[in-house]
Amino acid sequence: MEQGTAPRSAEAAGWSERRARSVARGVATTHDLVIVRAQGAWLWDSEGREYLDGMAGLGVMNVGHGHPAVVAAIEAQARTLLHTCAHTAWNAPYIELAEALARRAPGDFAKKVLLVNTGAEAVENAIKIARAHTRRTAVLAFQQAFHGRTYMALTLTDKAHGYKEGFAPFAPDVHRAPSAYCYRCPVGRQPTTCAVECLDAVRRQVAVGIGEDNLAAVIVEPVQGEGGFVPMPPAFLQGLRRLCDETGAVLVADEVQCGMGRAGSLFAVEQMGVVPDIVLLAKSLAGGLPLGAVVGRAEIIDAPVPGGLGGTFAGNPVACAAALAVLDVLEREDLPARARAIGERLRAAALAARPRCPGLGDVRGVGAMIGLEFVHPDGSPNPGLALAVVAAARRRGLLLMRAGVYDNVVRLLPPLILSDEETRLFAERLAGALAEAGEAA
Ligand SMILES: Cc1ncc(COP(=O)(O)O)c(C=O)c1O
Structure with a gap:
């Protein structure tokens, strides 16, 4: 998908050919460049070109790239303790980060935290937890949704082309409803005539298509990311909150892309008058190291039995130390x-x-x-x-x-x-x- 027009040097062409020969075709890229260095808001490619x-x-x-506080935290932690799997013995940064996230996440109630490696893993675990808590199976996701590339996350994702082609069958008992994509309103309203009628379609899907007492979770991106940077209006999210309160389903806010300050508040939902039961973070959480988090009501997060959650690298101490530094930078700056x-x-x-x-x-x-x-x-x-x-x-x-x-x-x-x-x-x-x-x- 090369899009630039600059002539390619022998070295760049070399990388491109080597990549094509040895890297899986399924990994698509926007810019067929090799980035060799980054600092702040700047990137440099293998030909020495500079990009914002x-x-x-x-x-x-x-x-930003290479933030000194984050790099220092990574270096210090790497020298002290690089890895100890949470299933063998705890590491202090895991516990410190759990405390820090629980303290900051929206909601005036006791919260607990599960750490994982990626956004998709956070999504997978949120659904496992919601099912264990409600002892129900149905999950409602939305049009334009993107939740990742593992099987449950991919099932929850809307777009077939490019993401889902050739991978069927998907996970059972996942349902889809329109979201509030106001520029292309799914129920044909204009901003001046809108009374959030798209919520009626959601409610119908739950009442008729799923059955209210079968619904385990509603998962929504407060600002849809891959689906087109579509912010959900507060009234839509508040309607989902009411729906979950009435049905007993778990409201999961996927803030993997819109969280960590991106939307103008640490969590996007803070601006939308909604408190989800579970909020998901990844991407910017550890400033470039792989880390994801499932943060939510203590009694919901604790539904799975001991042994039901985790992973070899989940909550790696270096990633956790980086995340603690990222939180500090976000707040200090x-x-x-x-x-x-x-x-x-x-x-x-x-x-x-x-x-x-x-x-x-x-x-x-x-x-x-x-x-x-x-x-x-x-x-x-x-x-x-x-x-x-x-x-x-x-x-x-x-x-x-x-x-x-x-x-x-x-x-x-x-x-x-x-x-x-x-x-x-x-x-x-x-x-x-x-x-x-x-x-x-
Ligand atoms: C909203 C949202 N959820 C989940 C994911 C999946 O995250 P990851 O690629 O870390 O698995 C993404 C990735 O783009 C995302 O934007």
């Missing part, structure tokens, strides 16, 4: 506030460039999680224009990537440590890319 990072390692580097400021600036830049790129149909998002949706004049998805914007941005030294069930959304996902000058540069390069792609369309 608009992808943050797919939402992982909220505190007030990066959620910085996310809001960066997001406003980038949103304004995109809107200002719209006259030169009329195919930019929607600019949306929360905090520094901004989606630009591209359309044809009749409003149908225009993935080609989104691709052209990504290519034009790369020619300007800005790496972006697409999202969306129609591949027609460009996501702006920068590290949250962008300085004012870097934010200005990001906005300038983005505006240039929108103008170039828009005028060529």
